[in-house]
Amino acid sequence: MDRAPPRGAPRDAVGQRWLTVFAFQAALSVAASVIHLAVSPSRRHPNLGVPPAFLLGLHLPLSCAATGLLALAFLISASPHPGQSPVPKVALAASLFASAGALCVAAAASLVPKDAGWAAVAGLGFRGAVLGVVFAAHYFGRGRWLLQFPVVQRPMFYGLKMGLLPSIKRALKMSLQVFLLSLVLILILPRQFRMGGSIGSQIITQIAIFIVTTGVSFCWEISHHFVQVVHTRRCSFTPPQSSAAAETNPTDYILETLELSNPRSLMQYLAFQDLCAVSECNIEPWRRGAFFEESGETYKRIVTACLKPLEDFTSKIAEALEGFTSERPELLLQQSKLYGAFSDSQKISDN
Numbered sequence: 001m002d003r004a005p006p007r008g009a010p011r012d013a014v015g016q017r018w019l020t021v022f023a024f025q026a027a028l029s030v031a032a033s034v035i036h037l038a039v040s041p042s043r044r045h046p047n048l049g050v051p052p053a054f055l056l057g058l059h060l061p062l063s064c065a066a067t068g069l070l071a072l073a074f075l076i077s078a079s080p081h082p083g084q085s086p087v088p089k090v091a092l093a094a095s096l097f098a099s100a101g102a103l104c105v106a107a108a109a110s111l112v113p114k115d116a117g118w119a120a121v122a123g124l125g126f127r128g129a130v131l132g133v134v135f136a137a138h139y140f141g142r143g144r145w146l147l148q149f150p151v152v153q154r155p156m157f158y159g160l161k162m163g164l165l166p167s168i169k170r171a172l173k174m175s176l177q178v179f180l181l182s183l184v185l186i187l188i189l190p191r192q193f194r195m196g197g198s199i200g201s202q203i204i205t206q207i208a209i210f211i212v213t214t215g216v217s218f219c220w221e222i223s224h225h226f227v228q229v230v231h232t233r234r235c236s237f238t239p240p241q242s243s244a245a246a247e248t249n250p251t252d253y254i255l256e257t258l259e260l261s262n263p264r265s266l267m268q269y270l271a272f273q274d275l276c277a278v279s280e281c282n283i284e285p286w287r288r289g290a291f292f293e294e295s296g297e298t299y300k301r302i303v304t305a306c307l308k309p310l311e312d313f314t315s316k317i318a319e320a321l322e323g324f325t326s327e328r329p330e331l332l333l334q335q336s337k338l339y340g341a342f343s344d345s346q347k348i349s350d351n
Contacts, residue, residue, distance in 0.1 A: 014266050017230045022071045024226050028219045029063040035215075040110045062107035069100040070220065074227050077139070080147040081264040085140075094136035101132030104216045111208045123189060124209070127182040131213055134178050135220060138170075144224065147266070149232045149273060156229055163225035171217035178217070179210050234277055235270045238287060250290040251298050258305035263312075275302070 036059045073096035076089055105128025109121045139145060154162075183206075237254035257271040278287050291298055 013235045013270065014231075017233075018071070018075060020230055021074065021223070021227055022067070025067045025071055025219075025223050026064065028223065029067045030060070032215060032219060033060040033063055036108065040108070056110055058109060059107040062103045066100040066103035066107070069096045069103070070223065073097050073100065074224070077145045078147055078227055078231065079145065079264065080149070080231075080266055080269040082143075082146055083264065085145070090140055094133065094140070096132075097136040097139070098129045098132035101128040101130070101135065101216065102126070104128055104219075105131060105209075105212060108208075108212045111205060111212065119190070123186060126189065127178070127186065127209065127213070128216070130182045130185060131174075131178045131216060134174060134181065135217070138174065139224070147228060147231050147269075149269070153234050153277075156233065159229040160222075160226060163222065163229070167218060167221035167225055171214055171221050174221075175210060175214040175217045178213055179206075231266060234273055237271055237274050238284075250287060251302075255298070255301050255305070259301070263309070272306075275306075 037056055040056060073093045076096075077085065077093040079085070102125040106121060106125035109124065112120045112124065150159075237257055238250055239253070254271055254274060257267055258275070261268040261271070278284055278291070282288075291302060293299075
């Protein structure tokens with residue numbers, strides 16, 4: 001469980017979690033670069049005009065740049081609110097995924113045949129861009145950008161471990177799709193963008209590319225799972241129990257968050273999650289007792305804050321059912337409104 005920082009802190013709890021995500025992705029990039037340096041052949045490429053050490057050393061900076069693009073794509077797209085994301089935001093995130101994929105796969109430039117030129121490296125980057133586009137299609141098409149809060153809170157390491165096997169399965173499936181699609185699309189490009197050499201060397205190169213795309217896909221899948229694990233952990237909206245603020249206003253911070261934060265923001269979802277945990281579980285009785293202080297003002301503010309999502313929910317249902325008709329065009333519109341009302345079930349269930 002994380003603790004929300006006091007008011008006036010330069011970074012809020014959500015910002016600290018994004019720093020954790022970026023550090024995790026950077027660690028994955030460094031580990032991938034170390035593995036690449038250990039297994040990649042150190043051979044000369046006369047047509048590239050650069051020493052072998054340059055190609056091998058290119059992997060780390062390109063991987064770090066791709067890490068930044070991937071983290072930015074997750075940052076602008078991940079949200080606990082199920083509302084449809086704006087088209088410009090989706091397009092920007094998809095372009096970031098494609099750019100990150102191009103950098104990740106092109107970083108393995110040392111795998112191209114000896115007689116290949118920079119056009120073959122560009123073709124490698126093109127296949128990485130295909131990987132990014134396919135990942136974006138799965139990410140947005142299946143609603144994987146939505147932060148799903150688990151019913152049972154588990155330690156971070158255990159939650160991450162639970163996502164290893166599903167991430168491996170999804171990475172293999174997506175890599176196979178990308179490999180077949182990129183083989184077809186590469187035929188559209190001029191001949192110099194393809195991998196040359198003998199049939200045996202081409203087969204070995206294609207196997208190496210498939211292994212690289214599988215590794216990149218796994219890193220992305222486990223990073224996405226880590227985003228889910230980190231951002232859905234419970235955050236305690238209270239000062240430390242031994243501080244003076246805990247004695248005077250222990251509920252002030254959570255009430256301000258519930259009342260003043262954006263209804264679509266992650267901070268408000270975390271505040272409702274914390275309120276639900278304190279109310280249902282006997283883990284912090286001193287905080288539950290503060291909700292029922294003698295004047296009753298705190299309890300009234302909590303009830304008012306909890307009723308806002310329910311009032312929005314009922315108003316959307318009433319709007320959808322108003323003037324109900326059996327005509328097909330209007331019926332589809334009413335069904336979409338009802339679906340939108342029931343889609344935000346995470347906050348409603350907390351209340």
